[in-house]
Amino acid sequence: MTCEMYKIPATIVLNKVDIYRDEASEQVEYFKSIYTRAGYDVVETSAKTTxxxxxxRKLCRGQGNSLGINLISGESGVGKSSLIKAIDPSLDPKIGDITIAHLQGKHTTSLYEMYPISTGGYIIDTPGLRAFGLQGLEKEEIYTYFPEMLEASRHCRFTPCSHTHEPGCAVKEAVERGEIAPERYNSYLGMLEEDGKFR
Known part of the structure; x- marks a missing residue:
């Protein structure tokens, strides 16, 4: 959602394909379908098998007006550092958080570094980054950062429409028809309930 808000192209990377392909292939295919239907590219990778x-690497180089600056983010243990090393073996990303101490005690901080990639482009490693906050976002505009909901909303009977209870809501109808994944719609509803603390 942060990428949509700031018009940053996003690609979903499913790493460790060598592990999950046999164990959870149906779940992975379903997860991929959620995001491809929403208009995102999904790439399956394995740092182990390459x-x-x-x-x-091609995505990292950038195309057209892109500067080839890439940020990699994900939960701890998903293999971000291994992916960076696989993209360019000469790179040595730091692993984990850095603990610093000063007069007020110890604090855990995150060191983000941008590395030049030998085959073109740059990659920013984000150890310790768990979520992106959104500043200045009004509840009424949340749906506009879900591409599939924005498209469907053009056909709602009422404007504005909160896409929660209104009759003739094209977003709810698209969810019922399976055109919008219920997981994405539920994520939207959860954000509405968070009263301004959007993640």
Missing amino acids: EGIDTL
Whole structure:
């Protein structure tokens, strides 16, 4: 959602394909379908077998007006550092958080570094980054950062429409028809309930 708000192209990377392909292939295919239906590119990778790494290298180079600056983010343990090393073996990203001490005690901080990639482009590693906050976002505009909901909302009977209870809501109808994933719609509803603390 942060990428949509700031008009930053996003690609979903599913790493460790060598592990999950046999164990959870149906769940993975369903997860991929959620995001491809929403208009995102999804790339399956494995730092271990190098599957999908060439695709990532090409994405990192940038195209058209893109500067080739890429940020990699994800939960701890998903293999971000391993992916960076697979993209460019000469890179040595730091692993984990850095604990610093000063007069007021110890604090855990995160060190983000931008590395030049030998095959073109740059990659920013974000150890310790768990979520992006959104500043200045009004509840009424949340749906506009879900591309599939924005498209469907053009056909709502009422404007404005909160896409929660109104009759003739094209977003709710698209969810019922399976055109919008219920997980994405529920994420939207959860954000509405968070009273301004959007993540």
